[in-house]
Amino acid sequence: MGKLVALTGNYAVAYAAKYARVDVIAAYPITPQTSIVEKLAELIESGELDAIMIRVESEHSALAATFGAAIAGARAFTATSSQGLLYMHEFVHWTSRARIPAVMAIVTRALAPPWNIWPDHSDFMDQRDAGWIMGFAMDNQEVFDLTLQAFKISEDPRVYLPVMIGLEGFILGHTTMPVELPEQEVVDQWLGPRKQEYVIDGKEPLALGNLAWPEDTEEMFMEIQKAMDNAKKVIKEVDEEYGKLFGRKYGGLIQCINCEDAKYFAVSMGAWSGDLIEAVNKLREEGYPIGVIRIRFCRPFPYEDIWEKVKNSKGVIVFDRSISFGAWGPLFTDLVTGLYHYTNNLPIMSNVVAGIGGVNITYNDFAKLLTSFIETIEKGDKPPVFTWYHKR
């Protein structure tokens, strides 16, 4: 088996890239992502990782160079946060619309102004229309596992889309936890060499991105929608395989905790799910029939899997750590739309937006919100559809 080491979330990302034997890394430092770039530079300069690092002058160039390396047949990787992710947003679309497999870690951080380096999901969720597979980890072991799996998912011929993996800055990024690293040979055998639909390396003339007419363009994007559907299957397969080989299986697109006999469900994504699970465990002891659905992938959105869990429920409360200003939390709106595929008679659904700008949401906050949600419904009342939960 592998070896157990103590790693920050950021180092777990760097080691996953190393285990994937990336060829080219192009990155630009930004708080709180920086230690990923630093660790990878150290791994390369010490000879532990045979890769080329392009120390670019901006995030726009970071993803542009990652894209360039990937189309030329390299396994390519980058990482960023917050403003950096927004600055490269043009290439976020460019990479997926060109169907280029690549992996990017997003160490999430609030958006400015005001300047703020604390974590929420605003930067990550801002990318949700871009055609990337989007996974989000809860702890550092999952950061490592998801990042490594991202290469497998991205390079699957049924998918051929880039993958971004989210982890909260500081909460995971700079916090040290035990992480089990696998044996390199087993990873090599499982992941195999780089796969992509086409390679632009001069062996044959190939044009990528020529002007296309509306119908051709639309058909290309319809293929992305299909690939997203395929990805649901691929993500589950990869989770199964990975579980067999490395002993950790997470449940695919979602992870369910205490779901079996639950009448109420709390839905969340990211590190604060750990606090949510703690709160639910406590409520269970007090007799509340509640479970947690932790979203591991929000693109493709796992509404089928969530429906299977919540179809007989009395209430679903969705915790969003980002806000679509003027509307609601994006996980909530996606879930309501997704469940509407199955029923005109939705369970009672409530959205709590919280933790924006890095406001710390604890186990006690979750316990309070969940208790109030359940008791309101039990009394026959309807809880508010939307709450921005704020404290200081």
Add this chain to the structure above:
Amino acid sequence: MTASSPQSPKPRPPLPYNMREVVLPGDAACPGCPIPMAWKVLSAVFGEKMILVIPACCSSVVVGAYPGNSLKASVVHVAFASAAAVASGIAEALRKRGITDVQVIAWAGDGGTADIGMASLSGAAERNHDIIYIMYDNEAYMNTGIQRSSSTPYGAWTTTTPIIGKTEHKKDVAKIMIAHGVPYVATASVAYPHDLYAKLQRAKKIRGFKFIHIHAPCPVGWRFDPKYTVRIGKLAVETGLWILYEYYDGKIHLSGPSRPYIDPKKRKPIVEYLKLQGRFKKITEDKIKEIEKYVEQHWEWIKRHM
């Protein structure tokens, strides 16, 4: 005319290439467009063994629409500000994969180079990736319909300098690239294909970042008859306005076609160049004097660095 004409050069042999094998007929260029002219020279040097990285510019359209492609070489269309960065990534991936017989070329207009792409160009040059960056300079945003760029010359009409004309001089990108200390910088013109050919051949042999600035007269944007693309390109050189040179080993090497014009007396009057172009139709005597002053200063700079 006071300046004496230089001796007419002896006829040059045709370039050794089968340009129609790489630059196919049926592109979407305007009549008299300088872009395919330059591509034919590229094809003479690299054939199919080149990867052109093209940001938003006229060339994005000139290659033609999907599923067609008028270049039998590899083409990667990229976002406006990113040609140098994408080319960096491709070059490093090829190096990692041990592929050494393919030339990565960033092919960008003046907007994509001197303006929006300047940061990524500067970054790639400083990192000294093994690529050739070619700025084909038609001196305005031609693809969007003739708007001013920082590379538009002083006094020129564009749709965003519609009445007064441009009030600033042209940004000298080659000089900026020289300041980066890259191994090779050259200026060229579509009107001098042999000169461009020789420069590309030299660039091909040099490892590291190469920058070539090609003067590319645009009939549509400069308002001249499409048959005059080459004539205007030559006049730019013969008036001394556009100076052909190479920079390597720490100094400027003046190129053959520009050598006579180091002597101001041999230069044709600048008005010869201006009067063929509608974009200078409203230019005043004062402004012509200002251009003459600028040209003289540029020559002084060249002479100091030879």
